[in-house]
Amino acid sequence: TMAKILIATEKPFAKIAVDGIKEVAETAGLEIVLLEKYTEKAQLLAAVADVEAMIIRSDKIDNEVFDAAKNLKIVVRAGAGYDNVDLAAATAHGVVVMNTPGQNSNAVAELVFGMLVFAVRNFYNGKAGTELKGKKLGILAYGNVGRRVAHIAKGFDMDVYAYDAYCPAAAIESDGVKAVSSQDELFEKCEVVSLHIPATAETRQSINYALVGKMPKGGVLVNTARKEVINEPELLKLMQERTDLKYVTDIMPEADADFRMLEGRYFSTPKKMGAQTAEANINAGVAAAHQIAAFFKDGCTKYQVNK
Ligand code: 3PG
Structure with missing residues (x-):
C-alpha cells in the first residue's frame, strides 16, 4: 500500500x-x-x-x-x-x-515593503507622508527573509543596517549592508526596523518598551515575524506616549483592539499573510x-x- x-x-x-x-x-x-x-x-x-x-x-x-x-x-x-x-x-x-x-522568504520580504509604503503614506489617507529613499532601515536577524529585505531595500535607495546575534558582521557587510554591534544600536539608529527573528525562548517578548523606545522620531516598526516576539503591553504603552511611532504587522496582536485605538499609527492584516x-x-x-x-x-x- x-x-x-x-x-x-x-x-x-x-x-x-x-x-x-x-x-x-x-x-x-x-x-x-x-x-x-x-x-x-x-x-x-x-x-x-x-x-x-x-x-x-x-x-x-x-x-x-x-x-x-x-x-x-x-x-x-x-x-x-x-x-x-x-x-x-x-x-x-x-x-x-x-x-x-x-x-517563502521573498513573499514575506515583499510584504514588508507593501506595509512600509502604506505606513509612511499615512495608510493612504491622502495626507502628505514621507518616502523610504534615504531612510535608515534596520533589519533584525539576517536570515533568508532579512537578506531578501536588504536586497529590495537597496532598490528603494534606503540606507540598510542589520544585526544578527548568530551571523558575523563580515557576512552582513559582504552583502553591502552595514552591520551594527547590538540590537539596541539598530533601534537607536534606524527610522524603520523590520523584525525577522524566530519565536524562541530567547526572543519571546524581547521587542519591548526600552528597545523600541530607542527609535528616532517618526519610527516605524514592521513585524512579519511572530506576534510572540512582541511585549504587547509595553509596546502599547510606548506608542501611547510616543505619538510619532507607527506599528504595522501581518500577525495580529492579542491586544489588537487596544492597538486599533492608536488611530492612524497601527495596521494589522486579519490573518498572517506574508507567505x-x-x-x-x-x-x-x-x-x-x-x-x-x-x-x-x-x-x-x-x-x-x-x-
Ligand atoms: C513561515 O514561518 O514560514 C511564515 O511565517 C509563513 O507561515 P504560514 O505558512 O502560516 O503562512
Whole structure:
C-alpha cells in the first residue's frame, strides 16, 4: 500500500501549489490526503490517524496530535518558522520534523515593503507622508527573509543596517549592508526596523518598551515575524506616549483592539499573510513534498530541525 501524506492546512495553499505537491507525491508513489480550513482539533486528530507523513503550515502540532498519529514518521513545515511544532514530543514519538528554509522568504520580504509604503503614506489617507529613499532601515536577524529585505531595500535607495546575534558582521557587510554591534544600536539608529527573528525562548517578548523606545522620531516598526516576539503591553504603552511611532504587522496582536485605538499609527492584516502567495505556496509546498519523497526513498534527513 502507498504511504499517505496528509496536507493539513488551516490556512490552505493556493490550488496550484496543491496540484504541484500531488504531482511530486504521485511520482514518488505516495498518496495525498487533504485537510484544509479545518476548524476543530478533532478533525486534525482524526485525519492523522493513518498517515505516514504530514505537510503543514502554522498548524499546531502538539503531543496530542503525535499520540493520535500512530504511523507518522515525518512532519514537514512548509515554511520557515517551526515554533508551532512541539519538537520534544516529535522526538519522543520518533518523528522527524523538517522546515523548508528560504522557500517563502521573498513573499514575506515583499510584504514588508507593501506595509512600509502604506505606513509612511499615512495608510493612504491622502495626507502628505514621507518616502523610504534615504531612510535608515534596520533589519533584525539576517536570515533568508532579512537578506531578501536588504536586497529590495537597496532598490528603494534606503540606507540598510542589520544585526544578527548568530551571523558575523563580515557576512552582513559582504552583502553591502552595514552591520551594527547590538540590537539596541539598530533601534537607536534606524527610522524603520523590520523584525525577522524566530519565536524562541530567547526572543519571546524581547521587542519591548526600552528597545523600541530607542527609535528616532517618526519610527516605524514592521513585524512579519511572530506576534510572540512582541511585549504587547509595553509596546502599547510606548506608542501611547510616543505619538510619532507607527506599528504595522501581518500577525495580529492579542491586544489588537487596544492597538486599533492608536488611530492612524497601527495596521494589522486579519490573518498572517506574508507567505500567502501562489509562488511561496508552490515553492514551500513542493519542497516539502520532495523532502518527504527523499526521506522515504533514501532516508534523507536534510533540514531536520529535531536532530
Ligand atoms: C513561515 O514561518 O514560514 C511564515 O511565517 C509563513 O507561515 P504560514 O505558512 O502560516 O503562512
